Amino acid sequence: DQQVKQNSPSLSVQEGRISILNCDYTNSMFDYFLWYKKYPAEGPTFLISISSIKDKNEDGRFTVFLNKSAKHLSLHIVPSQPGDSAVYFCAASGLSNAGNMLTFGGGTRLMVKP
Amino acid sequence: DAGITQSPRHKVTETGTPVTLRCHQTENHRYMYWYRQDPGHGLRLIHYSYGVKDTDKGEVSDGYSVSRSKTEDFLLTLESATSSQTSVYFCAISPAGGLADFVYFGPGTRLTVT
Numbered sequence: 001d002q003q004v005k006q007n008s009p010s011l012s013v014q015e016g017r018i019s020i021l022n023c024d025y026t027n028s029m030f031d032y033f034l035w036y037k038k039y040p041a042e043g044p045t046f047l048i049s050i051s052s053i054k055d056k057n058e059d060g061r062f063t064v065f066l067n068k069s070a071k072h073l074s075l076h077i078v079p080s081q082p083g084d085s086a087v088y089f090c091a092a093s094g095l096s097n098a099g100n101m102l103t104f105g106g107g108t109r110l111m112v113k114p
Numbered sequence: 115d116a117g118i119t120q121s122p123r124h125k126v127t128e129t130g131t132p133v134t135l136r137c138h139q140t141e142n143h144r145y146m147y148w149y150r151q152d153p154g155h156g157l158r159l160i161h162y163s164y165g166v167k168d169t170d171k172g173e174v175s176d177g178y179s180v181s182r183s184k185t186e187d188f189l190l191t192l193e194s195a196t197s198s199q200t201s202v203y204f205c206a207i208s209p210a211g212g213l214a215d216f217v218y219f220g221p222g223t224r225l226t227v228t
Contacts, residue, residue: 009154041222043206043220043221043222046217049214089156102157102159102214103159103173104158105156107156
């Protein structure tokens with residue numbers, strides 16, 4: 001049973017609009033969450049993270065929101081750009097996990113149309 | 115970009131043959147990981163290493179073994195490849211524990227088992 005789920009396999013958004021990618025988790029031991037971006041034929045790259053002691057973290061056009069009670073997080077991209085077209089993975093870890101092992105969701109393919 | 119290379123980048127092999135994938139890093143990072151990526155499952159941890167000759171199993175370790183005789187190299191071996199091991203394999207590195215933001219992925223190896 002997947003502990004981290006991204007229920008939308010794909011999302012299409014117009015350039016300039018907001019992209020909202022969602023992620024749900026089931027394991028209450030997770031207390032650190034990350035988003036990775038992946039282009040074809042490349043490895044994932046770190047985008048933004050959030051600790052469970054926060055409910056929001058912002059970095060430029062990217063904002064991650066965490067709702068601990070709902071075990072839900074979301075990534076907002078504003079404004080969306082064609083270069084944002086990629087697969088986005090949500091990942092979770094425990095701060096008590098000294099080895100940085102990550103549990104990933106299935107990914108959401110974002111397409112930003114010009 | 116973190117100095118991570120994977121070899122080979124593509125491989126086609128037959129069921130029952132042994133296969134070894136190599137991950138090489140130039141960053142002198144302590145932690146190294148092998149993940150596999152499959153549609154709908156995201157990335158799943160196979161094995162990881164926390165130092166030379168120190169390895170442990172991940173979520174999907176059955177059918178795989180690893181070795182790390184030098185800091186810079188982490189080998190993943192499929193003793194007898196099966197079609198279910200057709201996947202894209204990613205190596206990752208991290209400098210220390212408790213630094214989940216600092217997990218860097220290699221470019222991946224696409225393995226097809228026929």
